[in-house]
Amino acid sequence: MTYISLKLKSREYKLVIIDVKGSISCAELSLIDKTSLIILGKARYKDTDSLAKGFLHELGHSLGLYDECVDCAQLSFGGYPNCAPTKEEAERWWGDLAGKDPRVNYIAGCCGNKNYIRPAIASLMNDPDKAEDFGPVNERYLRNILMSFIRGPLCKE
Numbered sequence: 001m002t003y004i005s006l007k008l009k010s011r012e013y014k015l016v017i018i019d020v021k022g023s024i025s026c027a028e029l030s031l032i033d034k035t036s037l038i039i040l041g042k043a044r045y046k047d048t049d050s051l052a053k054g055f056l057h058e059l060g061h062s063l064g065l066y067d068e069c070v071d072c073a074q075l076s077f078g079g080y081p082n083c084a085p086t087k088e089e090a091e092r093w094w095g096d097l098a099g100k101d102p103r104v105n106y107i108a109g110c111c112g113n114k115n116y117i118r119p120a121i122a123s124l125m126n127d128p129d130k131a132e133d134f135g136p137v138n139e140r141y142l143r144n145i146l147m148s149f150i151r152g153p154l155c156k157e
């Protein structure tokens with residue numbers, strides 16, 4: 001086992017556990033300013049690229065992103081920012097990008113529920129091995145929370 005702690009503020013952190021022989025990966029659905037746990041079962045990944053994408057997927061959960069898979073078990077209800085319960089909600093969340101970025105649309109199925117709406121066909125929050133990035137909607141969300149955090153507590157220390 002390898003432990004990595006990503007320290008965020010004085011008391012909050014992301015604890016990353018790499019289980020070398022294990023094959024289960026998971027993370028708490030959390031927020032950037034909350035302590036949470038990420039577990040990576042290294043044995044499930046075929047190479048370092050796959051492991052890196054798996055880590056980014058789980059890190060996405062620890063920063064508030066939902067699974068975008070359709071055929072997976074529904075582990076949680078969807079929610080902001082990437083798993084809208086209705087098309088109307090999706091239009092409020094990423095409608096400004098849907099008309100401008102060809103990768104952004106209203107795709108049926110998210111979080112193991114065919115009724116939820118996700119913003120892109122491929123994303124690291126869907127099948128990490130088939131995606132190269134988080135997709136425009138998730139990247140905007142991540143950029144905003146990371147920048148607000150950097151502008152906030154880290155600058156004050």
Ligand SMILES: [Zn+2]
Nearest residue numbers: 057061066067
């Ligand atoms: Zn996941």
